[in-house]
Amino acid sequence: MRLPAWLAQHLAALRALLVFTVLLGLAYPLALVAAGRIPGLDGKADGSLITANGRVVGSALIGQSFTDADGNPVPRYFQSRPSAAGDGYDPTSTAASNLGPESVVDTLAVDPAESTPSLLTQVCARSRAVGELDGVDGRRPYCTSDGVGAVLAVFREGGLTGPVTRVVSVNQTAPATPFLGAYQGVPVELATPGANYVAAGGVVTPVRGDAPADPAVPADAVTASGSGLDPHISVAYARLQVDRVARERGVDPAAVGRLVDRHTTGRTLGFLGGVGVNVLELNLALDAEFPAR
Structure with a gap:
């Protein structure tokens, strides 16, 4: 007797389900487990x-x-x-x-425990620490001597143009000494925790410094x-x-x-x-x- 079309389709789907369950749910995993027990491969599998x-x-x-x-x-x-x-x-x-090349300004909270270093400061701090541990020059371009990013927030009279009116070392707070005494004749200030100098109109300005172009500390020593x-x-x-x-x-x-x-x-x-x-x-x-x- 010829089965109804709908029933034949359901039976075909059920057979396919059973076949693929056996093949992919049992045979394939067992084959991989067996391959993982082959001498020479068992250590890698474990x-x-x-x-x-x-x-x-x-x-x-x-x-x-x-x-x-x-x-x-x-x-x-x-x-x-x-x-x-x-x-x-x-x-x-x-x-x-997930920090990239533009991560150069630290988040300096009033509570130091809530502060977040930028990627640049992390790299600078690690390079300085490796230099001290291994007795080599830990300096890197755009890093201060105390191991943070050498970055200024530069305020100008006309916003992006005009004479410089104020300069802040955004990654340094008291009691540090600003890594640069003055910028274009304007004294450099230390940052105040909790302040957002970029939102206030400061132009982010990294300063290369006099570090060697080819640092003694390799890149993999300071980056994950x-x-x-x-x-x-x-x-x-x-x-x-x-x-x-x-x-x-x-x-x-x-x-x-x-x-x-x-x-x-x-x-x-x-x-x-x-x-x-x-x-x-x-x-x-x-x-x-x-x-x-």
Whole structure:
């Protein structure tokens, strides 16, 4: 007996649902699980976990900080690049800061805890801190000596034109000293917390300063990756830290440099990404070969 058209269509849809449920809901996931158990792939499927002394200490795919309880860098270890993921390298909060090149003016609240640094000030502060930690010149263009963005709000008699009537260093508050004494003959003032100098008509004017065009501190030492989880640093940043790590461990810097070379990886497939150094793996190798005294 010929089934009604509507019933035949429903039965065909039901058969398709059952077939695709078996194929995509059972067979396909089981095939992927089986592939993940193949020797050589099982570690990657489990998260590329790294163990030391019989316990898991991290993943080769996710960076981590090497700091003390107060958040200060531990000098005997190589330091990772900054992270904007949660409190740092939090895989459940992977994200960038969403701050771009135009983020140069800090939000200075009356309550310092509510202030928000601009991307420029974050970069300046990090560069200064790395310079002090590793004994190099931490200066960068458009940064003040005290580690904030060197940015002025310039007020003119005619708005955008005319003589300068007032100048404020928008990222510096008391008791700092203005990074520039005067601008076009007008003394530079410190910012007052809570004031919005841009809304008041000030023209945002970054000042380059006399920092070298090619900073000693590499870019990855002062900026976070897009995911906030990058486990690698550049070879340049690793090299910058060699002397400090060697001094803290009482070993020859050349030996630490060779260790960096052994843990330097090339581009994926020869052309994707960049050359980098996995910080966790490098620090574990340090502890194995040159235990801290």
